Amino acid sequence: MDRGSGQAGVSLGHGHERLRPTFEQALANVKDNVLRLGALVERAVERAARALVERDVELADQVRWEDADVNELQRSINQEITSLIARQGPVARDVRELLALYHAAAELERMGDYATSIAKLAQQLAAEPEEPIFRQIPEMERLCRSQLRAAMRALVDVSEQQARDVCAGDDELDALYKSVYEASIALMEKSPDRARQATHMLFAAHHLERLGDRVTNIGEDVVFLVTGQIEDLNP
Amino acid sequence: MSTDPLDAAAFAALLERTAGDILLIIDDQLRITRAGAGAAVLTQRPAGELIGMSLIAAFGSAPLDALARRAASERSPSLGEADLGPRGGRAFAVDAVPLTGGELVLALHEITALRRAERVRRDFVTNISHELRTPLASVKLMAETLSAGAVEDAATAGQFAVQIEREVDHLAQLVAELLDLSMIESGETTLRLEPVDPTTVIADVAERIGPVAARRGIAVQLLPEPEGVEARVSADAGRLGQALLNLAHNAVKYNRPGGEVRLGWESSAGGVRFTVADDGIGISEPHQQRIFERFYKVDRSRAQESDDATGGGSAGLGLAIVRHIAEAHGGSVGVRSVEREGSVFWVELPLAGPA
Ligand SMILES: Nc1ncnc2c1ncn2[C@@H]1O[C@H](COP(=O)(O)OP(=O)(O)OP(=O)(O)O)[C@@H](O)[C@H]1O
Ligand SMILES: [Mg+2]
Numbered sequence: 001m002d003r004g005s006g007q008a009g010v011s012l013g014h015g016h017e018r019l020r021p022t023f024e025q026a027l028a029n030v031k032d033n034v035l036r037l038g039a040l041v042e043r044a045v046e047r048a049a050r051a052l053v054e055r056d057v058e059l060a061d062q063v064r065w066e067d068a069d070v071n072e073l074q075r076s077i078n079q080e081i082t083s084l085i086a087r088q089g090p091v092a093r094d095v096r097e098l099l100a101l102y103h104a105a106a107e108l109e110r111m112g113d114y115a116t117s118i119a120k121l122a123q124q125l126a127a128e129p130e131e132p133i134f135r136q137i138p139e140m141e142r143l144c145r146s147q148l149r150a151a152m153r154a155l156v157d158v159s160e161q162q163a164r165d166v167c168a169g170d171d172e173l174d175a176l177y178k179s180v181y182e183a184s185i186a187l188m189e190k191s192p193d194r195a196r197q198a199t200h201m202l203f204a205a206h207h208l209e210r211l212g213d214r215v216t217n218i219g220e221d222v223v224f225l226v227t228g229q230i231e232d233l234n235p
Numbered sequence: 236m237s238t239d240p241l242d243a244a245a246f247a248a249l250l251e252r253t254a255g256d257i258l259l260i261i262d263d264q265l266r267i268t269r270a271g272a273g274a275a276v277l278t279q280r281p282a283g284e285l286i287g288m289s290l291i292a293a294f295g296s297a298p299l300d301a302l303a304r305r306a307a308s309e310r311s312p313s314l315g316e317a318d319l320g321p322r323g324g325r326a327f328a329v330d331a332v333p334l335t336g337g338e339l340v341l342a343l344h345e346i347t348a349l350r351r352a353e354r355v356r357r358d359f360v361t362n363i364s365h366e367l368r369t370p371l372a373s374v375k376l377m378a379e380t381l382s383a384g385a386v387e388d389a390a391t392a393g394q395f396a397v398q399i400e401r402e403v404d405h406l407a408q409l410v411a412e413l414l415d416l417s418m419i420e421s422g423e424t425t426l427r428l429e430p431v432d433p434t435t436v437i438a439d440v441a442e443r444i445g446p447v448a449a450r451r452g453i454a455v456q457l458l459p460e461p462e463g464v465e466a467r468v469s470a471d472a473g474r475l476g477q478a479l480l481n482l483a484h485n486a487v488k489y490n491r492p493g494g495e496v497r498l499g500w501e502s503s504a505g506g507v508r509f510t511v512a513d514d515g516i517g518i519s520e521p522h523q524q525r526i527f528e529r530f531y532k533v534d535r536s537r538a539q540e541s542d543d544a545t546g547g548g549s550a551g552l553g554l555a556i557v558r559h560i561a562e563a564h565g566g567s568v569g570v571r572s573v574e575r576e577g578s579v580f581w582v583e584l585p586l587a588g589p590a
Contacts, residue, residue: 025264031292043298149295149321
């Protein structure tokens with residue numbers, strides 16, 4: 001398994017004729033690492049939700065284990081960014097890009113934590129008598145991931161329009177969360193002995209809803225990158 | 236770029252080996268320098284746009300990126316798999332081969348269909364063993380009863396011999412139909428459809444479930460057939476019997492002591508509706524939506540407890556098979572149930588056309 005080393009993209013050996021990477025290259029490398037972080041988080045979210053539905057304790061364990069990669073990669077992104085700003089004294093637009101990337105990486109790291117929390121819930125639920133997972137939960141997970149993909153693509157394309165579109169799906173996510181909330185209350189009232197399952201599922205949905213908010217924040221980072229304006233896209 | 240003879244040869248060999256695959260060339264910074272049309276489809280970007288893009292930006296796949304980085308840093312070929320495409324819905328085997336100039340060739344070979352076939356094969360084996368287990372359990376049960384003394388009683392022994400023969404016939408038929416069943420799984424079902432009398436089918440199921448029900452003290456009742464209706468369903472009698480027997484088996488297995496199983500049929504909008512009713516534990520609303528899924532069981536511990544008594548295993552496949560069979564006939568399945576009161580399962584099949 002790849003351990004998500006922060007060295008990615010910097011000249012891969014045999015580069016004797018290569019000088020120190022230019023600022024442009026270094027910036028591109030930072031961006032690639034943020035995209036890597038996004039890909040790792042997307043994978044973690046998919047697997048955490050699958051572990052929940054399939055009561056797969058081992059898969060949940062892997063998700064928890066691999067969160068270390070996410071944290072490590074974020075740390076190395078932070079280092080690259082701070083050292084770039086300190087050493088190269090970039091122009092305003094580049095600083096803006098670096099700040100946007102810095103912020104996006106922080107959001108992604110938090111999203112990794114939510115995936116880890118869902119994996120923990122999956123393990124706790126697997127220890128309880130089986131109760132069908134509310135169908136809204138896999139739906140929320142799919143929605144979250146497709147929003148995350150769209151946000152990463154907006155970042156690749158530096159597209160303000162795409163970034164704004166990302167946030168459009170957020171209402172649907174909120175509605176799904178509300179419906180999970182009602183379903184868990186109903187389940188608790190009807191079968192008090194299933195209260196643990198109900199609250200666990202409610203928490204999982206809550207994490208997914210928060211994940212969606214974080215994706216929206218990345219959309220805001222892209223808008224900031226393009227326009228220099230800080231906007232709340234999820235009022 | 237790298238035109239030394241070794242590279243050219245290696246590249247030609249790769250091309251040969253990967254006809255129909257998606258080929259990419261990336262530089263030592265993992266940026267795409269050449270991309271085929273397939274890559275454009277996969278990334279939903281025009282091929283021209285991909286040139287100069289990093290692998291992670293174009294594909295957004297952590298495993299693909301990690302594989303290419305490994306091949307690039309170790310300067311040796313690397314193999315792996317990655318789920319790519321808009322929602323990661325297409326599976327690929329990936330070959331990363333470094334060229335001497337520092338570039339990498341990535342060959343993406345789609346294995347989505349292979350994965351699906353593997354899953355079908357796995358499910359198929361599980362399904363088969365499930366289908367074999369129920370009749371085997373009945374035979375074993377009767378053999379045990381015989382050796383425990385029933386063999387002395389000529390009437391019972393004779394009746395058991397007939398039953399055993401029937402179950403063994405059924406097993407033999409199952410084995411002969413292994414091939415057919417694999418087709419149900421792959422959606423290319425060949426059913427031997429013929430006009431079938433619903434009353435005969437129901438009577439046959441009642442007879443087959445009888446010994447198992449008796450053993451658990453469950454009564455089996457045949458509901459009177461609808462008056463003045465001469466219905467024939469279009470069905471493969473063997474498969475239909477198999478589906479209803481699975482339902483009857485559940486009705487016994489999830490019943491309460493002293494409960495009853497009622498088998499019958501009625502005319503319905505869709506043709507004929509076969510019903511299997513019980514006075515058992517029932518199924519709560521949220522579970523009702525899911526019990527027809529493969530491997531789904533309401534309560535694992537409870538399903539296991541009832542195993543010994545009925546001899547059947549509990550794989551959570553019975554109802555999945557029922558649904559398969561009903562849908563292959565162009566029919567449907569359903570359930571109505573109240574917890575702690577009982578359940579009614581039904582299979583609805585279309586009528587046979589006028590002969
Ligand atoms: N008549 C019934 N009454 C109550 N619960 C039922 C009934 N029939 C099925 N169920 C529930 O639905 C689940 C799925 O049934 P299904 O027949 O598919 O699997 P199974 O009986 O557990 O195992 P097997 O593969 O041996 O049939 C069961 O585990 C049981 O919880
Ligand atoms: Mg069953």
